[in-house]
Amino acid sequence: xxxxxxxxxxxxDVILSTDNVSKFYPxxxxxxxxxxxxxxxxxxxxxxxxxxxxxxxxVGESGCGKTTLARTVTMLIPPTxxxxxxxxxxxxxxxxxNWKELYRNVQMVFQDPDSSLDPRFxxxxxxxxxxxxxxxxxxxxxxxxxxxxxxxxxxxxxxxDRLPGQLSGGQKQRVAIARAIATKPxxxxxxxxxxxxxxxxxxxxxxxxxxxxxxxxxxxxxxxxNIAVAQYLSDQMAVMYTGNxxxxxxxxxxIEKPRHPYTITLxxxxxxxxxxxxxxxxxxxxxxxxxxINPPSGCRFHPRCPYAEKICxxxxxxxxxxxxxxxxACHFVNKTA
Amino acid sequence: xxxxxxxxxxxxxxxxxxxxxxxxLTAVDxxxxxxxxxxxxxxVGESGCGKSTLGLSIIGLLPTPPAKIAGGKINYxxxxxxxxxxxQRREFRGTEIAMIFQEPLTSLNPVYKVGDQIAxxxxxxxxxxxxxxxxAANTDIMQKTYSSRSIQTTRIPRFRRHLTSQLRTEIIxxxxxxxxxxxxxxxxxxxxxxxxxxxxxxxIAMAISQKPSLLVADEPTTALDVTTQAQVLKLxxxxxxEVKTSIFLVTHDLAVASQVADQVIVMYAGEIVEIxxxxxxxxxxxxxxxxxxxxCIPAGYKEDTNLEPIPGNVPNLLNPPVGCRFAxxxxxxxxxxxxxxxxxxxxxxxxLVECFLYGN
Numbered sequence: 001x002x003x004x005x006x007x008x009x010x011x012x013d014v015i016l017s018t019d020n021v022s023k024f025y026p027x028x029x030x031x032x033x034x035x036x037x038x039x040x041x042x043x044x045x046x047x048x049x050x051x052x053x054x055x056x057x058x059v060g061e062s063g064c065g066k067t068t069l070a071r072t073v074t075m076l077i078p079p080t081x082x083x084x085x086x087x088x089x090x091x092x093x094x095x096x097x098n099w100k101e102l103y104r105n106v107q108m109v110f111q112d113p114d115s116s117l118d119p120r121f122x123x124x125x126x127x128x129x130x131x132x133x134x135x136x137x138x139x140x141x142x143x144x145x146x147x148x149x150x151x152x153x154x155x156x157x158x159x160x161d162r163l164p165g166q167l168s169g170g171q172k173q174r175v176a177i178a179r180a181i182a183t184k185p186x187x188x189x190x191x192x193x194x195x196x197x198x199x200x201x202x203x204x205x206x207x208x209x210x211x212x213x214x215x216x217x218x219x220x221x222x223x224x225x226n227i228a229v230a231q232y233l234s235d236q237m238a239v240m241y242t243g244n245x246x247x248x249x250x251x252x253x254x255i256e257k258p259r260h261p262y263t264i265t266l267x268x269x270x271x272x273x274x275x276x277x278x279x280x281x282x283x284x285x286x287x288x289x290x291x292x293i294n295p296p297s298g299c300r301f302h303p304r305c306p307y308a309e310k311i312c313x314x315x316x317x318x319x320x321x322x323x324x325x326x327x328x329a330c331h332f333v334n335k336t337a
Numbered sequence: 338x339x340x341x342x343x344x345x346x347x348x349x350x351x352x353x354x355x356x357x358x359x360x361x362l363t364a365v366d367x368x369x370x371x372x373x374x375x376x377x378x379x380x381v382g383e384s385g386c387g388k389s390t391l392g393l394s395i396i397g398l399l400p401t402p403p404a405k406i407a408g409g410k411i412n413y414x415x416x417x418x419x420x421x422x423x424x425q426r427r428e429f430r431g432t433e434i435a436m437i438f439q440e441p442l443t444s445l446n447p448v449y450k451v452g453d454q455i456a457x458x459x460x461x462x463x464x465x466x467x468x469x470x471x472x473a474a475n476t477d478i479m480q481k482t483y484s485s486r487s488i489q490t491t492r493i494p495r496f497r498r499h500l501t502s503q504l505r506t507e508i509i510x511x512x513x514x515x516x517x518x519x520x521x522x523x524x525x526x527x528x529x530x531x532x533x534x535x536x537x538x539x540x541i542a543m544a545i546s547q548k549p550s551l552l553v554a555d556e557p558t559t560a561l562d563v564t565t566q567a568q569v570l571k572l573x574x575x576x577x578x579e580v581k582t583s584i585f586l587v588t589h590d591l592a593v594a595s596q597v598a599d600q601v602i603v604m605y606a607g608e609i610v611e612i613x614x615x616x617x618x619x620x621x622x623x624x625x626x627x628x629x630x631x632x633c634i635p636a637g638y639k640e641d642t643n644l645e646p647i648p649g650n651v652p653n654l655l656n657p658p659v660g661c662r663f664a665x666x667x668x669x670x671x672x673x674x675x676x677x678x679x680x681x682x683x684x685x686x687x688x689l690v691e692c693f694l695y696g697n
Contacts, residue, residue, distance in 0.1 A: 269567035
């Protein structure tokens with residue numbers, strides 16, 4: 001059995017790793033009560049590694065904690081407990097915390113460009129802001145880099161004087177990507193980057209992300225609920241369920257040989273564009289995603305799981321290796337082989 | 338387009354315009370389609386293609402103004418719905434044509450319990466039924482008075498009035514029909530106490546309890562998680578056969594359409610560009626837009642398959658391109674495409690396409 005400590009690696013190929021990271025949001029009964037009695041366990045003991053120059057997809061349904069995990073690894077929401085190592089340094093360590101250096105190297109792209117872009121900033125000002133604030137660049141240097149970034153995302157100089165309101169949804173997301181790559185970061189966290197876009201525009205952005213990854217040697221952490229997008233873009237795939245990591249491994253291995261009963265259900269319920277393979281109409285799924293305030297005891301999937309036995313109600317299973325680099329958290333992983 | 342009597346709904350040359358401060362845009366432009374009995378028709382397209390407007394026009398819920406039906410017919414069981422007054426249309430809504438919306442939390446009333454809301458749907462159905470039979474008898478003056486009472490004044494279970502046991506059984510049956518595990522408890526809950534999937538099931542229960550012949554579903558699973566989406570789609574497909582209804586499914590997701598539809602209608606910029614049986618559309622898409630849309634869906638791995646995005650953006654409908662509306666983005670564009678508008682023609686048996694590459 002491998003523990004989180006063993007999975008944790010200090011190898012050169014890992015750009016960021018988390019060790020037992022948790023984020024609990026307190027729920028106060030009233031604003032007068034000082035000590036919260038309950039917590040939303042949004043992320044609960046997640047250990048994950050992001051390989052360098054590769055894409056790691058984190059998939060799961062709403063409320064599984066994938067967005068909280070993305071914001072935790074970028075320290076936008078500091079974790080309640082656990083360590084986050086970026087290039088061998090613990091970024092949760094208060095003694096280090098050099099925010100400028102961190103955000104030069106770690107950037108984010110959010111789902112909805114309407115809320116992530118300032119409506120009063122021109123495109124070029126939006127892209128220039130991280131250069132001025134984080135790199136301390138000025139004048140010509142900024143102008144040159146803004147031009148390069150906009151060109152890289154397929155926008156021409158005529159767009160640089162426009163406001164976000166004068167752009168289409170796809171163009172706005174391109175601006176958000178240009179801003180993220182402007183400081184030449186090493187890791188870009190993509191939180192549902194294509195969910196708000198139409199099919200034809202989604203494909204354009206997916207292609208753009210792949211090209212940029214090659215051009216700038218980027219590492220991606222992709223947060224998505226869309227299995228098809230995750231399958232297409234990623235090299236590694238992590239599956240989350242009510243705050244827990246339940247399966248993690250190479251994308252091909254997870255898609256083709258999923259071993260956790262939840263992953264099996266999740267992949268089977270993703271609609272595929274093939275009328276001859278109507279998977280959706282043949283699957284049996286019990287229940288719905290439980291609340292993260294009061295999650296089931298033991299393995300959180302046990303009330304919906306076809307293999308559940310007594311032990312599943314009592315002990316939350318740790319991640320165990322089932323194949324090289326492929327980890328599953330299930331007591332009865334042998335039954336799904 | 339063969340017009341036969343077996344069609345539940347047939348739309349001919351329907352044009353819908355929206356008046357705005359920047360001018361009038363044509364959201365649906367001369368659209369013709371048929372919905373046969375007990376079939377699932379999926380309308381797919383990107384945002385702004387007019388698919389939701391088309392769905393709303395069938396059930397008569399277009400916001401007028403700004404929307405206006407500028408021409409065409411919506412024939413439902415040989416009755417043209419377009420010229421009907423609001424009062425006449427209401428007779429169809431619910432009992433003949435029902436609707437499920439995308440976001441169940443905004444379409445359910447937050448201050449009434451689930452059971453009361455379903456009861457209302459059932460009572461409307463019963464009132465209309467008795468009204469019809471009484472109008473047929475039409476002798477007793479008292480009965481006439483009763484039948485002319487409007488539905489609003491007869492609306493029943495508002496203030497936690499006790500549900501009669503018969504009504505209660507009917508509500509429970511409706512909830513059981515949509516596979517809700519503990520209907521007795523769900524009756525007493527408010528919509529916010531239910532999960533997204535449960536709420537959508539309640540919406541479906543309300544729609545189905547009226548036993549409509551046609552169900553318009555506008556993005557019914559877009560707000561739901563994938564496992565819940567699978568459950569809801571499976572349920573809709575099963576109920577379609579149980580209650581013998583047709584479903585007009587509006588969706589942006591081609592994968593969803595491929596999983597459940599019998600026939601697929603592809604819309605682009607307010608026009609129907611292709612109508613085909615689901616198998617024909619996915620094995621042999623004819624229109625360049627349909628082809629493009631299919632090659633845009635990520636399926637497989639980046640190492641093995643190449644995504645081919647459609648260049649450019651959806652046109653602005655205030656100022657649509659002359660000729661074929663897809664011409665500026667089309668890889669097969671010819672001179673004629675920029676001058677003349679193609680017509681929707683039958684290229685193969687039951688496979689219609691609007692493109693100069695195929696006849697016209």
